[in-house]
Amino acid sequence: MGTAGGTTGIETAPPAARRRGRWFGGPGGSLTLRLIWLASLWIVLALILTGWALTAQYQESALRRLGSMLGATIDEVVLASNATPAGVQVAEIKDAQALRPLSGEYWSVAEPDGRGGLSMLASSPSLAGETLSVPGDLPGRLSSAFGEVVSYNAEGPIGRPLRIAASMKRLPGREAPVVFMAGIDRSDVDADTRQFATFTWTALLILGLGLVIAVFLQVQIGLRPLFGLRNEIADVRKGRIARIAHSYPLEIQPLAEQVNRLLDQNQETVERQRTHVGNLAHALKTPLSVMLAEAGGQTGDLPEMVRKQTEVMKAQVDHHLRRARAAARAQLLGERTPIAAVLDELAVMLERVFKTKGVEIDWRAPDELGFRGERQDLQEILGNLIENGCKWCRRRVRISAGPTGLGQMVVVVEDDGPGLPADQREAALERGARMDETTPGSGLGLSIVVELTRAYGGRITLADSDLGGLKVLLELPAAES
Amino acid sequence: MRVLLVEDDVDLSRQLKIALGDAGYAVDHAADGEEAHFLGDTEPYDVVVLDLGLPRIDGVSVLERWRRDGKTTPVLILTARGAWSDKVSGFDAGADDYLTKPFHTEELLARLRALLRRSAGIASATLSCGGLRLDPRAARASVNGEPLRLTSLEYRLLHYLIMHQGRVISRTELVEHLYDQDFDRDSNTIEVFVGRLRKKIGSDRIETVRGLGYRLTPLPGEPAEG
Secondary structure, three states, X not given: OOOOOOOOOOOOOOHHHHHHHHHHOOOOOOHHHHHHHHHHHHHHHHHHHHHHHHHHHHHHHHHHHHHHHHHHHHHHHHHHEEEEOOEEEEOOOOOHHHHOOOOOEEEEEEEEOOOOOEEEEEEOHHHOOOOOOOOOOHHHHHHHOOOOEEEEEEEOHHHOEEEEEEEEEOOOOOOOOEEEEEEEEOHHHHHHHHHHHHHHHHHHHHHHHHHHHHHHHHHHHHHXXXXXXXXXXHHHHHOOOOOOOOOOOOOOHHHHHHHHHHHHHHHHHHHXXXXXXXXXXXXXXXXXXXXXXXXXXXXXXXXXXXXXXXXXXXXXXXXXHHHHHHHHHOOOOOOOEEHHHHXXXXXXXXXXXXXXXXXXXXXXXXXXXXXXXXXXHHHHHHHXXXXXXXXXXXXXXXXXXXXXEOOEEXXXXXXXXXXXXXXXXXXXXXXXXXHXXXXXXXXXXXXXXXXXXXXXXXXXXXXXXXXXXXXXXXXXXXXXX | OEXXXXXXXXXXXXXXXXXXXXXXXXXXXXXXXXXXXXXXXXXXXXEEEEEOOOOOOOHHHHHHHHHXXXXXXXXXXXXXXXXXXXXXXXXXXXXXXXXXXXXXXXXXXXXXXXXXXXXOOOOOOOEEEXXXXXXXXXXXXXXXXXXXXXXXXXXXXXXXXXXXXXOOEOHHHHHHHHOOOOOOOOHHHHHHXXXXXXXXXXXXXXXXXXXXXXXXXXXXXXXXXX
């Protein structure tokens, strides 16, 4: 309000900074995005960790189950094995699975071959001449963990995935250690694990989406009072309301109260300034009246000079008081003045003042039309214009006011007087803007109107009226209702 | 002609007393609001010059008291602030004209002459309809003792309706009696003025008779001629 172009809003940051700001809620960024972003990040992290822990745990317990089955097989083979001078004899094991070729359950007995590998001594019939694969470091690991079971994954016969357990033991009657190995097809367990993982990740994804939506809603609902406050402050600026009226949640109520306090303070400052200015005017004008009256009663050069200078002083006082007042009021927010009420009181008053002349003032304005500014200022602008019309008219002064949209309104003041030639209009407005050259009682008395209208960012134009006289068009800020 | 001058500034009072005396007025002077109220209440003045910034009681309050007590003496107010809000509140209180300080003495004398000419009209009886009162001499109206603020068109409309109260008056008749020849004779504007008048005097007092026009009646329970 009051600035030249009427531009509002925050200075815009460079695009890159804005982009960064938007994500992290910095200047120009969004609190909503910031909250949603942080919460979502945390949710995704937590869900990934959970998914990873669950699938790992599931796989481990499946392998442990396989491990215990393999351990049992090894024990069985150990019990069935006898050391002979020729090597190791394994008694028949009546396990159907281990008999059928490539059944998926296998065992082998081997011994270190002394070159870092293993040489097979006996195998289950199911291996059908194949061997269980042996990683290169297995003999070493087995001898360092003598008697323990070592497990690993490997590819088995016909390319099936196997879980293999091996243990190095000593058989009675044989000096060299013997390696017992058992293998089992892993594909069912793998499929189970995969299925479990798919299920888990799907469930977590759904949960994650649900949580992000919940966060979004929570932020939207949670921040709603903040948006409400923002809208209300905007309404104060636009002059729809004078103060923040709603109550807000505990966290932002102090903010609303501070805004109200600021508005009050603003109002108070303007009031104080105006009172001060009014007092000054009062203090100066009565002495000026005395000087004027004293000089008016006499003739000669000195009284003439006093009279002239008094007029100049009066004009100067008026001019500077108005300047001060106009500057003070440009800062006011939240004021709304119904124009119909002001027109009515001025029409009643001025018809009485110009009763001898029989002036008729015909005014039209919608009841709901409001001026975005102070009542005193609207009185000042319209009072001077209508009074002017009354002075110059023959009988009639016509006033009409209406909104033009875009927060503006137009007030037209016309009279049926002699009017003003087009080439003098510019000068009349200019003279209005610069008080110094005017002499009291002459001219159109437009100075205060021009100054105030400009202080409100409005516009004033002069034209011919179809009543025959002057037509003054005023554009002023309207209050939205 | 007797004039009451109410002004607290000693020099200005002295000058004005001399000027008014020279112009043929009998001048009484009051320097504060209390004295002014007392004098205005007890002496029959023809016109009053009233400064608004007064010690003890301010000018607007003094004027309000006089008007409340039924005094119709024309009053010219002097204001130093020159703000329209002051002028408007002065007129709300019942002033008839104003001058902004500093002023030329001749201007004051001319205004006083005009006020006196205006109030010298022939006295006629007060018209009334229920709680509504209209004084054609002072061109003032009131409802239940509260002064009404009317523009001249509104006043003329009320005057015509109250003179013909109880009778249905058509829009055409109202247009013919309210406007002079060169006015836009648009009967729609009558509705606008009736609407405004209703807002000021109470909407039930003017009845709309569909297709015929308007009728002013006292409210139920009010005597027609009070």
